[in-house]
Amino acid sequence: MAASSGRTVGSFLWKCGNFCFNFNTVSSNLTRQVLSRQLCVSAVFHRKNLAAAGPEKFSEEFIKKQVEEFNIGKRHLANMMGEDPETFTQGDIDRSIAYLFPSGLFDNKAKPLMKHPDEVFPKQRAVQWGADGRPFHFLFYTGKQSYYSLMHDTFTKALAVEKHQDRLRGKGLFTQDAKQISLVGSRWLLKEELEELLVETISDHDYARFIQLMERLLSLPYCSAEEDFVQRYRRQLEIQSSKQQVQPLQYDQHGVAYSTGDGRRKTATGTVLLRDSGSGSISINGTNYVHYFPVLQDREQLMFPLHFMGVLGRFDMQCSVSGGGHSSQAGALRLAISRAMLSFLSEGQVETMRQAGLLTPDPRIKERKKPGQEGARRKFTWKKR
């Protein structure tokens, strides 16, 4: 059962790749193999410098063995859980592991995990020269072999496209409005992502040149032939603003429109029932809001969403709140009010609210106290002797 306890290091497919394929196609194959081991974008910025990690510590066979063990283990796990081994996805694996090994730890990285070895073992560069000391890649002595091979690749493709265009012009079939590659909703790879792809450090200048070259490729009318190649170096933009769930308005027996919302801030939770009745009365946990929040700042927090949309005297609110202190309760209620107001507003107004930050839950929580310090940041009094 391969529940990987991933600290052991192995080697790469590179060596295998170098043995199997001959030099001419080595560069493209390298990139293809390198690409097959991509990691997710968000991990990019947390990763250490891969190229500087040194010669590989995981051997090729080790990685292969890990992969086989993982696959066998996956099937065993599926059998244990009574699921079909063929259609057992990574999500199912995560759920099963969480069920079988419940953990009381808070840090997600400390919990037991079973993932494909590609995601667990970091990518590393294989040894790039043979037993005789002669490097495999022809661009080894440039220092950044994968980067330059990529640039050469791209330029070769650009030349091929131009050649194709010339042939078409010669035949008289050249048209300006050929099918273009759609670039909407995607962005170029970031410098860090490219570095990770190539397992090499590149400078800002290099990165700029790479983007320039790709743009040049895209400027050719018939570049759609190389669409696959180009899309490999583009990422989809995340969908803007996790779409707010706007509940439809509900009507009570008298025909008055109302809606509810809830919000949280630090440890306080609040719920609000917003009624479109035309008076501006607010009651919190049964008491008047002036009495519940004697501090002006808290009342201003409650006022903010209403004042921002200009509906100060329109709504009647019944709120309940618990937990936290007065400030966090006010913040929780503010979020709850904004969410409840969404049902009464149009799309454009929802967007303005989102941009004003009224719909974003405040992620700040109390920072943990560290040992050896008096508080989260405060150190003990420094005594010279």
Added chain:
Amino acid sequence: MALHRLSFRLRQTVAQVRPLHGSGCGQQQEAVGMELETRPETLSIFRTQENDPACQSEQHLGQYYTVPPSHFHTVFPHGLPPRYQQQVKTFNEGCVMVRQPALELISHLKRADYSKPTMRYLLYGVKGSGKTMSLCHTVHYCSTQGWLVLHIPDAHLWVKNCKELLPSSYHASRFDQPIQASNWLRNFRTTNEHFLSKIKLRQRYVWTKRESTEEGRPLGELVDMGVSRVKSSSDVVGAVLKELRLQAGGTEGGFRLAVAVDGVNGLWGRTTLKKEDKSPVAPEELTLVHNLRKMINNDWCGGAVIATLSQTGSLYAPSSAYLPQELLGEEGFDSMDPFVPVPVSLYSEKEFESCYLYYLDRHWLQHPHSRTEEGKKELIFLSNRNPSVLERLCAFL
């Protein structure tokens, strides 16, 4: 004389009010003729010329009337809330809003039968709703009608924060509070100067072996003695109260007595005072409180008792309590029963409007946004039309 000064001030305020209602930029020097035309319209919104509380009626509801400065120091040496006193000093005039509870009280006082035992009126409401101001309005009415006003500014002051507690000479188990008593007597003297020489004592009071006050001496002498001889001032207070109680309904030289107590729930709660052996002092053991309780009992006639409840200075009462039952407690409620409860509510829309205009008129709201409709809505929201909250809010605008 006062009227002349009043009209002059009115002319000044008109010159300031008009640009605000107009374009709102800078002072414009308009012809006097134009001002005269617009003066009655702009002023009648929130001010009234009717400065005599006896003549005010429902049509003046929500409007401000000015307390003439001559009355100010005599009638209110010690009764007004401190923030209001500061406001009077800043604005150079004392303006009181005519509100429903005060008018109701005054109408009761006008129609009451003074040969029957005293009526007791109790003003109650949430914190900051204007109970003390209504009480002061009523006290002003009483003093303009020529009553003798016994105004205790805050009964809580007598049950807490007392530095000196002397064992009473008159009664062994009771305690005296010389400082509070002498202060009060001084203020009492300021308020009721003209009565002091008229009322004669009906009994002989012996203070020490050598000091005594004979029958038939004017009350003023007794009060002076209390102010100067601090040690026996609490007993003097008791004597004064007794005399007034006896003589209030009298047919010859009869005067009406108004007992105005602010924070009456302090008389029946607990105290924060301690005896030398650290045991707590009950309110009954304080001479002042004991005598005041006798005053509030309705076994005398010829006057009225007007009281307010106050949570602000009260001891050991939760901040959400404002009803008579909660604040007076069992004992207090039984002693006050029967009484006429007068609820004091937050500002209505009209009252809020006139308060807002008054502040604008006095240039108290400096922030340009506060003059807009939106600013007004914000003020309504943030204060929920609570008078004291609004006042504190506008203080820094």
